[in-house]
Amino acid sequence: MKNIPVQRVDLIFERITCKEIFEKVLDSSPEEIIQAIIDSGLKGRGGAGFPTGLKWQFMSREKSDEKYIVCNADEGEPGTFKDRQILDEVPEKVFCGMAIASKATGAKVGYIYLRGEYRFLVPQLEEKLEEFHKMMKQMGHDLTIHLRLGSGAYICGEESALFESIEGKRGEPRNKPPYPTKSGLFNKPTCINNVETLVYTVMILKYGATHFKELGTKDSRGSKVFSISGDTPKAGIYELELGMSVAEFVEEFGDGDTKAVQVGGASGFCVPRKKFNETIIGFEGVPTGGSMKLFNSSRSMYNVLHNYLDFFAEESCGQCTPCRVGCQQLLHGIEAVKKGEKSSKYLDELVKLAGTMKIASKCGLGQSVGNAFRSIVENFREEIIY
């Protein structure tokens, strides 16, 4: 186990000429493009992991004069910062991915929803967008991309909340179904993809589906950009092949004293040292939108959990009761246990509450609070109590 190095990949940040690829795309039929993406096995890189090719296929089958392609650049998950780097270094590849998606799905209008925290990127993005629009015109492809900004709401990374926000409303998630490919932005068929996913579609069309498929495992094809932070001497952004174990990851990025890795940010899972070997980073094990946080033995997991719950209590949109009240109660609950106002058994009640939130919450935020809560409480119970 020890000597297998974690496989580095360079697809996302590789400098390429988008024009060449898009010329090839324009000569292909939407079906051919979609088939290539399906064959590659690419799953959404924002965290949820829906097969990208299928999403495009559903969307292409919708009959509507108005269709939208949306790039989700509302990267708000604690510990994720790779989309910022992608948009900073290779924005033209993101636009190219949107153009490919528009060709495949028939959308003529695109939106990039960039989180407000990344406003400093706007001038350079606008400049590159202008160049891109000129290129589209030259090549005779009808696509206009608008840039929209968020204003500090984590929930707007949820796709339907993001649509509401573009429409000028409070970013409150909608009921599903209908799913976006049927009724999304302005209640029209909408294809929404993460920044990184869009760039991978470009690279798949450049190098072929097989090249991408050869990387990773059966359930997690390809590579992924990881945002690595916390107690590590090598914090930063790395593109790695999927399917490594947490142990291999820690071997490469740990500081020698790693006691836990939080995979997938505040809404992800905490993997304790004793499970490093058996846990695979990927859709068959712990899925991640890229956030990897390492904690060494000097850290209190109570503080980590408290920080996450405080985050969720603030960022819950407040629309549905399980999430709004649940987040607050989990936070107050662990505080009460820590202070000794409640017995340690109360933690079991809180775990049940987290389970209820998973079933009863309207969107992914409330549904995933329990991931971090359960995995931290179950593995570090004594740190929460004492």
Place this chain on the structure above:
Amino acid sequence: MLFISQSVTHKDNYVKLLIKAGMNTLTDSIGEKVKKHGSTREALLPILQDIITEKSYISDMDMVEVARQLDMSAAEVFGTATFYSFLDTQPRGKYVIRVCKTISCTMKGKNEILATIEEILKIKLGETTADRKFSLLEANCIGWCHKAPAILINEKPYTELTPSKVTEVLQEYIKMK
């Protein structure tokens, strides 16, 4: 308009004129933004964001005027504005400092950075300096975990901060108008 108040009897008119002049400036300033972004509901967030860029907060009067020009209820504008943490609806300083409080920044010394800023600006978290130049707030993850601790001053990020580095940064802003 300022040389109108020749006699006390004209005082009421003068006040009315001043209010009207103020309203006109507001109408014009919002009008410009409506012209730029359009008058559909979709334009609401970009308009509110522009107001923030211009003067750091959105006043009640702004919201009423935006509502009037977009032909929607002021309550809708208020409801939307108050949903977003970056759309402040109370007076803020020209430079809004947001200290990231999420886990990586907390682990790497966020509290020390916050204390340093409080000491330099002589304000507490949530407050604005008397000259309305700085406001000090906290923010959830701003996406610089690998270079923690990080802060935003308006839209500009500052990363890998230490007390001395943040002092240097603030001195630059204090020198600015």
